[in-house]
Amino acid sequence: MSNAEGPLKVDPSTGEVEARLVLKQNKITRRWRLKYDRVERRDKIDSRFDTRRSPFKWRKLHPRNIGVLYLYAATWIIYTAWVPDTWLTWLTHRSVINQQAILIVVAIGLIIPLATGVFDLSIAATMSAAAVVVSWLLVDRDWAVWPAIGAALLLGLAIGAINAFLIVKIRIDSFIATLGMSSVLTAFAVWRSGNRSILGMPDSFLSLTTEFAFGLRTSVIIAVVLAVIAWFVIEHTPVGRYFFATGGGRDAARLAGIHTDRYIFAAMVVSAFVSAIGGILLASQYGSTQAQSGAPYLLPAFAAVFLGSTQFKRRFNVPGTFLSVLVLQSGVKGLQLAGVAVLWVENLFFGLALIISVGLSTYQRRVHGGQRRWWRREESGPEYLLGRLLRWGTNSTPETREWWHDPADAQAHHHRPSRQRRKKISRYFPRRRKKENS
Amino acid sequence: MSEQRVITPVLDVESLSKTYPGQRALIDASLQVLPGEVHALIGQNGSGKSTLIKTIAGYVKADHGARVRFNGEPIDLWHPRNDQRDRIRIVHQDLGLVPTLSTIENLALGRGFDTGALKNIRWRREAKRCQELLLGFGLAPDVRSPVATLTAAERTAVAIVRALQDWDDSVPGLLILDEPTASLNRGEVEALFREVRRLTERRAGVIFVSHVLPEVLALADRITVLRDGKVVAAGEPAAQHDTASLVRLMVGRDIGAHVQHDDKDFGLNTLEVENVFGITLKGATFKVRAGEVLGFAGLVGSGRDEIGTAVFGATPRFAGKVLVNKKKVFAHPHESVKAEMALVPADRKRLGLIATDRLEEHVPLPRLSTHRKGPKIDTKPLREDVRGWVEQLQVEPPILRRRLEKFSGGNQQKSVLARWLRTNPTILILDEPTQGVDVGAKAAIYDTIDEFARKGGAVIVTSPDPEELVRLCDRVLVLRGGMIACELSGANLTTSRIVTETLGATSLRAGTRVVERKLGFSVIRDDAPNGSPTTRAKETT
Numbered sequence: 001m002s003n004a005e006g007p008l009k010v011d012p013s014t015g016e017v018e019a020r021l022v023l024k025q026n027k028i029t030r031r032w033r034l035k036y037d038r039v040e041r042r043d044k045i046d047s048r049f050d051t052r053r054s055p056f057k058w059r060k061l062h063p064r065n066i067g068v069l070y071l072y073a074a075t076w077i078i079y080t081a082w083v084p085d086t087w088l089t090w091l092t093h094r095s096v097i098n099q100q101a102i103l104i105v106v107a108i109g110l111i112i113p114l115a116t117g118v119f120d121l122s123i124a125a126t127m128s129a130a131a132v133v134v135s136w137l138l139v140d141r142d143w144a145v146w147p148a149i150g151a152a153l154l155l156g157l158a159i160g161a162i163n164a165f166l167i168v169k170i171r172i173d174s175f176i177a178t179l180g181m182s183s184v185l186t187a188f189a190v191w192r193s194g195n196r197s198i199l200g201m202p203d204s205f206l207s208l209t210t211e212f213a214f215g216l217r218t219s220v221i222i223a224v225v226l227a228v229i230a231w232f233v234i235e236h237t238p239v240g241r242y243f244f245a246t247g248g249g250r251d252a253a254r255l256a257g258i259h260t261d262r263y264i265f266a267a268m269v270v271s272a273f274v275s276a277i278g279g280i281l282l283a284s285q286y287g288s289t290q291a292q293s294g295a296p297y298l299l300p301a302f303a304a305v306f307l308g309s310t311q312f313k314r315r316f317n318v319p320g321t322f323l324s325v326l327v328l329q330s331g332v333k334g335l336q337l338a339g340v341a342v343l344w345v346e347n348l349f350f351g352l353a354l355i356i357s358v359g360l361s362t363y364q365r366r367v368h369g370g371q372r373r374w375w376r377r378e379e380s381g382p383e384y385l386l387g388r389l390l391r392w393g394t395n396s397t398p399e400t401r402e403w404w405h406d407p408a409d410a411q412a413h414h415h416r417p418s419r420q421r422r423k424k425i426s427r428y429f430p431r432r433r434k435k436e437n438s
Numbered sequence: 439m440s441e442q443r444v445i446t447p448v449l450d451v452e453s454l455s456k457t458y459p460g461q462r463a464l465i466d467a468s469l470q471v472l473p474g475e476v477h478a479l480i481g482q483n484g485s486g487k488s489t490l491i492k493t494i495a496g497y498v499k500a501d502h503g504a505r506v507r508f509n510g511e512p513i514d515l516w517h518p519r520n521d522q523r524d525r526i527r528i529v530h531q532d533l534g535l536v537p538t539l540s541t542i543e544n545l546a547l548g549r550g551f552d553t554g555a556l557k558n559i560r561w562r563r564e565a566k567r568c569q570e571l572l573l574g575f576g577l578a579p580d581v582r583s584p585v586a587t588l589t590a591a592e593r594t595a596v597a598i599v600r601a602l603q604d605w606d607d608s609v610p611g612l613l614i615l616d617e618p619t620a621s622l623n624r625g626e627v628e629a630l631f632r633e634v635r636r637l638t639e640r641r642a643g644v645i646f647v648s649h650v651l652p653e654v655l656a657l658a659d660r661i662t663v664l665r666d667g668k669v670v671a672a673g674e675p676a677a678q679h680d681t682a683s684l685v686r687l688m689v690g691r692d693i694g695a696h697v698q699h700d701d702k703d704f705g706l707n708t709l710e711v712e713n714v715f716g717i718t719l720k721g722a723t724f725k726v727r728a729g730e731v732l733g734f735a736g737l738v739g740s741g742r743d744e745i746g747t748a749v750f751g752a753t754p755r756f757a758g759k760v761l762v763n764k765k766k767v768f769a770h771p772h773e774s775v776k777a778e779m780a781l782v783p784a785d786r787k788r789l790g791l792i793a794t795d796r797l798e799e800h801v802p803l804p805r806l807s808t809h810r811k812g813p814k815i816d817t818k819p820l821r822e823d824v825r826g827w828v829e830q831l832q833v834e835p836p837i838l839r840r841r842l843e844k845f846s847g848g849n850q851q852k853s854v855l856a857r858w859l860r861t862n863p864t865i866l867i868l869d870e871p872t873q874g875v876d877v878g879a880k881a882a883i884y885d886t887i888d889e890f891a892r893k894g895g896a897v898i899v900t901s902p903d904p905e906e907l908v909r910l911c912d913r914v915l916v917l918r919g920g921m922i923a924c925e926l927s928g929a930n931l932t933t934s935r936i937v938t939e940t941l942g943a944t945s946l947r948a949g950t951r952v953v954e955r956k957l958g959f960s961v962i963r964d965d966a967p968n969g970s971p972t973t974r975a976k977e978t979t
Contacts, residue, residue: 237815244799245792245803249788253803255750255783255789256771257771257776257804258772258803259772
């Protein structure tokens with residue numbers, strides 16, 4: 001397959017190629033493609049304009065796009081073979097879904113500040129604080145259920161507002177501000193709980209997250225509803241675009257007339273509020289609250305959001321996060337079923353997922369960001385490769401003469417290529433032979 | 439061992455070219471610096487001065503074919519193991535100091551500290567050495583405090599001292615001074631000149647780059663003038679020249695105003711800027727009428743690079759008012775956008791666009807309200823709308839899903855223009871609209887601006903390139919030292935006038951504040967016979 005339709009006209013003096021860019025709309029994929037056609041404009045072919053897709057035709061099915069689904073399939077195959085008795089039961093997957101509901105809630109809250117370009121490390125501490133507040137009010141203060149929940153949610157809003165104030169007004173780096181805030185919140189939670197488990201919450205509170213159908217808990221519904229709302233806001237409303245614009249370049253977004261400070265404020269408040277919801281679900285689902293009960297959710301939430309950001313959109317998105325949580329939890333669950341070291345496997349899993357996903361996305365950007373993949377580069381095109389093999393064709397008569405071809409010029413340079421290298425060079429760049437009989 | 443004494447130049451550069459993608463910054467430049475001479479290098483912005491200096495300093499690799507000799511020996515300036523590197527010292531325009539480190543630490547950066555028996559730094563001895571070095575400039579700053587806390591003059595002195603320390607006299611060396619006098623007052627300039635003279639007595643060659651022509655004439659022995667990447671005067675003795683002849687060499691052909699500028703009938707005042715103060719801006723008052731293109735010229739630091747963002751509210755505005763159609767606009771980009779203003783910033787990569795955005799997200803960002811379905815963005819009609827704008831401005835290739843970082847500079851700029859024209863503004867502010875843009879895209883951008891003005895929009899253009907201003911503008915205000923120095927229009931609007939006025943070559947020295955300043959009062963000088971700009975402004979209102 002060549003870049004050009006028909007023969008290319010090559011100007012022998014300059015090496016320029018006469019070509020014209022023609023746009024065609026591909027009816028099937030509705031993607032704009034470029035083809036070189038007919039002679040109109042003299043232009044060097046810019047390989048960046050070559051938008052041939054990778055050999056993998058269905059780009060949507062590419063592992064880079066939906067790798068998490070392949071991972072999920074792999075876990076199914078592995079565990080079906082390994083522990084078929086326990087893996088192939090509804091009970092297993094039910095418990096995975098029930099366990100991940102709270103993680104999904106927290107992760108979805110986290111997507112928004114990350115999209116806006118600020119970190120919120122205080123989500124776990126906010127969860128603990130909200131859980132402690134709601135259970136303390138219910139148990140020690142004998143509050144009714146809904147006022148207690150309302151108080152915990154208000155606490156979430158207040159935490160978000162303080163975080164946002166520190167970041168936007170005082171201009172502390174979000175990482176530091178929320179790290180400090182999380183320590184302060186942990187202190188609050190320890191103080192309020194007296195560093196003991198708070199037990200004995202009323203049934204009306206515990207029944208908020210009872211099973212409703214197929215053994216699924218109500219928290220699953222809440223997680224799904226929140227996910228749908230977040231997905232709609234992020235993908236389909238102007239607000240979502242403003243979040244991403246702020247995250248992409250704060251100054252550029254400000255100059256485009258966006259109140260970036262307000263969106264950062266909103267993002268922090270939303271994430272703290274959603275974390276508070278997570279904390280309440282946590283208290284209700286487990287029936288006992290400690291000062292540190294939210295802490296184990298911090299790293300998995302980050303791992304899920306970053307792994308999700310490598311899926312579908314190449315930026316933070318809700319479906320990717322949702323699936324990542326499912327896959328990571330299934331992997332952990334399967335290992336637990338197989339009886340592999342129960343205690344540390346979860347930490348290992350989520351830590352690796354975070355490192356690999358972030359590493360993958362930066363690696364892709366670094367290595368392939370500015371360049372073409374090798375199969376899309378011009379010098380890897382069949383005509384070039386064939387020309388090299390046959391020493392005939394496009395590449396065999398180079399117009400560029402390197403400095404080492406001119407002995408007078410070589411003195412200005414420090415070194416000459418080695419013998420082997422010179423041989424190799426002269427194979428691809430042969431010295432011009434003198435014309436015979438003329 | 440010949441009897442005849444031949445002077446070998448310290449630096450002998452021949453047939454030096456540098457090609458950047460899309461443009462040739464230097465074409466066959468040559469430069470000879472003799473030992474013991476001050477060689478001035480002058481030229482307009484974009485003439486290739488800084489490229490030449492960067493090439494000599496080894497930061498930029500020249501095109502193949504350049505011949506460089508240092509003290510008679512051919513060297514490869516760009517080879518990492520270049521043993522002559524220490525013989526070429528450079529003081530950058532931005533000085534290249536680390537602002538958080540102290541003077542002592544900055545001076546020790548390249549050379550290392552003086553240490554005692556336990557490899558401990560001998561701070562007292564170091565401090566004494568630094569103070570002695572700086573006293574040569576008649577300055578006694580606190581050498582232990584961070585460089586950021588020093589005054590501009592002191593910082594310059596530190597940078598020069600750093601370049602001169604441990605100067606080895608055995609072989610002639612080369613010192614490059616890139617606009618060192620920009621923030622110095624007269625006494626400090628004289629101290630600098632003294633130091634430079636002392637250095638040339640030790641047979642060093644000095645390349646002196648400056649925009650201030652009187653200084654060039656006072657200090658330099660020979661002058662090389664660059665224009666459009668070519669050397670137009672190679673090493674001519676300074677005694678043969680005066681400011682007027684140098685300006686003529688720098689500008690070359692004198693481009694005058696287009697005929698179309700004269701018979702234009704402008705509408706009412708659209709934008710009124712009253713006495714705006716910014717970081718470098720010290721009271722700017724001007725008006726732009728509908729259909730008019732107003733240009734701003736000036737050197738770096740004259741307020742030219744700030745005026746667009748200050749009017750738009752992107753950089754802080756410490757005083758003054760901006761009125762659009764007689765309505766006051768609060769200093770925030772959001773308010774400016776609401777008041778139908780648009781800003782195409784100079785720093786396109788950082789401020790103009792979000793590099794990872796797709797074209798279809800970038801273009802509609804400032805105004806998403808046009809295509810709404812309830813709370814939802816109505817994606818399909820929006821995409822069609824964007825496609826229309828992309829096609830109108832000929833962004834190539836018009837692939838809406840392509841990320842902006844993959845477009846060329848010209849197409850990025852066109853997409854930024856498309857984004858703002860889509861908001862249907864009445865005032866368009868363009869900061870250096872063709873910076874980093876290839877020739878074809880440049881013409882397209884000029885046409886777009888002309889078209890916008892013809893339809894009754896008011897345009898502000900700032901540019902370091904006088905030709906661009908003459909091509910685009912109906913009127914040009916020249917900024918100097920943060921203030922509007924003069925207004926050029928009609929027959930006065932020529933490239934040489936713009937250059938002369940920006941340099942202040944007639945009377946003012948950039949950097950020295952000769953003109954009295956008071957809050958709410960800015961000096962406007964106009965040599966045009968038909969009255970001052972203030973009276974003209976009154977006529978129009």
